[in-house]
Amino acid sequence: MKMREFLWIILFFSVFNKLKGNANIDDHLTLFDSIFGTPDDEEVQGNKMHLCSCDTSKLEEKMTNMEKTIQRLSELTIGMSVEEYTLRNCPQGWVVSEKTESCYKIIEDRTTNWETANKTCVSLNAELASIRTQQEFDFVNDLLRKTGENVFWLGGNDLKQEGTFKWADGSDVTFNGWNRNEPNDSNNNEDCMVWWGYANGKWNDSACKGRANRKSLCKIQATRCLEGWSYYPATDSCFKTLKGNLYWKEARAACESMAKDSSLAKITTGEENNFVKDLMKNVDEGWGFWMGANDIHREGSFVWLDGSKVTFTAWLRGEPNGGTNENCVHWWKGMGYSWNDTPCENNYNGEKSGMSAVCKMPGTRVFGGTVG
Ligand SMILES: [Ca+2]
Ligand SMILES: [Ca+2]
Ligand SMILES: [Ca+2]
Ligand SMILES: [Ca+2]
Numbered sequence: 332m333k334m335r336e337f338l339w340i341i342l343f344f345s346v347f348n349k350l351k352g353n354a355n356i357d358d359h360l361t362l363f364d365s366i367f368g369t370p371d372d373e374e375v376q377g378n379k380m381h382l383c384s385c386d387t388s389k390l391e392e393k394m395t396n397m398e399k400t401i402q403r404l405s406e407l408t409i410g411m412s413v414e415e416y417t418l419r420n421c422p423q424g425w426v427v428s429e430k431t432e433s434c435y436k437i438i439e440d441r442t443t444n445w446e447t448a449n450k451t452c453v454s455l456n457a458e459l460a461s462i463r464t465q466q467e468f469d470f471v472n473d474l475l476r477k478t479g480e481n482v483f484w485l486g487g488n489d490l491k492q493e494g495t496f497k498w499a500d501g502s503d504v505t506f507n508g509w510n511r512n513e514p515n516d517s518n519n520n521e522d523c524m525v526w527w528g529y530a531n532g533k534w535n536d537s538a539c540k541g542r543a544n545r546k547s548l549c550k551i552q553a554t555r556c557l558e559g560w561s562y563y564p565a566t567d568s569c570f571k572t573l574k575g576n577l578y579w580k581e582a583r584a585a586c587e588s589m590a591k592d593s594s595l596a597k598i599t600t601g602e603e604n605n606f607v608k609d610l611m612k613n614v615d616e617g618w619g620f621w622m623g624a625n626d627i628h629r630e631g632s633f634v635w636l637d638g639s640k641v642t643f644t645a646w647l648r649g650e651p652n653g654g655t656n657e658n659c660v661h662w663w664k665g666m667g668y669s670w671n672d673t674p675c676e677n678n679y680n681g682e683k684s685g686m687s688a689v690c691k692m693p694g695t696r697v698f699g700g701t702v703g
Pocket of ligand 4: 650651652653657671672673
């Protein structure tokens with residue numbers, strides 16, 4: 332679906348809604364003018380005459396036709412390509428909520444056992460649903476109400492510690508969606524959360540293995556980074572260390588082959604530098620790690636690979652000191668990961684010096700899959 336077609340749909344809806352309302356003919360004319368241009372245009376005049384002959388049956392016929400067009404256009408939008416969503420699309424058969432950055436699926440197979448329900452979700456690379464905000468609470472309510480069912484398994488449970496509810500991924504239940512007087516651990520035997528349609532979707536704790544046979548709701552939360560990458564929220568970035576014995580150019584190529592928009596790391600603040608230091612400390616070998624900073628093109632003028640100037644720096648005292656012999660920057664492991672300029676093809680005792688790399692890419696919302 333192209334942007335132009337999309338705009339046409341919006342246009343049709345607005346015209347249609349206006350016509351359906353109680354606006355008088357003058358309003359219709361004004362609206363018509365504002366959308367289709369000035370009345371000087373002959374064609375517009377013609378259309379206007381036709382539309383507003385003030386014969387109600389004509390107007391109704393026009394509306395019916397418009398309704399049909401809208402119907403056809405809405406059918407077209409269903410085939411809208413995934414690129415037009417800000418999120419990567421959910422797996423087929425799942426419902427996406429862009430607000431909660433999650434995918435949801437109702438599991439029709441009933442089970443009396445919460446554990447079984449969660450296993451089904453896990454087998455789909457998901458988990459029994461968590462509900463973390465009012466927005467999500469409302470979204471789930473809309474979704475589940477439509478089914479006419481009154482009870483669904485959700486992910487909340489206090490199986491580990493009585494009275495302390497966690498979601499299926501072990502995170503705390505912080506948003507309060509409980510029904511009045513719940514959770515009540517009735518008969519000291521209620522450790523699993525259910526969506527309770529009898530109380531407008533407010534939650535109830537229920538026996539994890541009961542007699543009641545329930546459907547369940549699975550959820551996939553969008554992840555910010557590809558697997559193996561670490562998320563740094565302040566700059567909405569993902570980092571990854573690459574252990575190797577690399578010249579700077581090789582390190583750059585290695586990072587760029589990992590994913591679209593990935594390259595040697597750019598560091599913009601001290602906090603970001605510290606975050607990366609912690610990652611590097613977990614890699615136990617190597618002499619240091621390459622970053623994107625370099626003064627290859629103009630001596631003394633350090634830039635990142637996106638062309639921006641290096642503003643924040645964490646040079647080792649006395650660095651950069653290499654002049655035109657040293658044009659690439661690395662974290663020097665033996666010097667507390669301070670920055671140093673060094674030859675881009677750095678050797679030690681006549682051999683490659685064993686430099687690793689830190690790659691960086693923008694945070695990206697993905698549901699399991701890879702970023703193409
Ligand atoms: Ca309990
Ligand atoms: Ca209860
Ligand atoms: Ca230099
Ligand atoms: Ca140096």
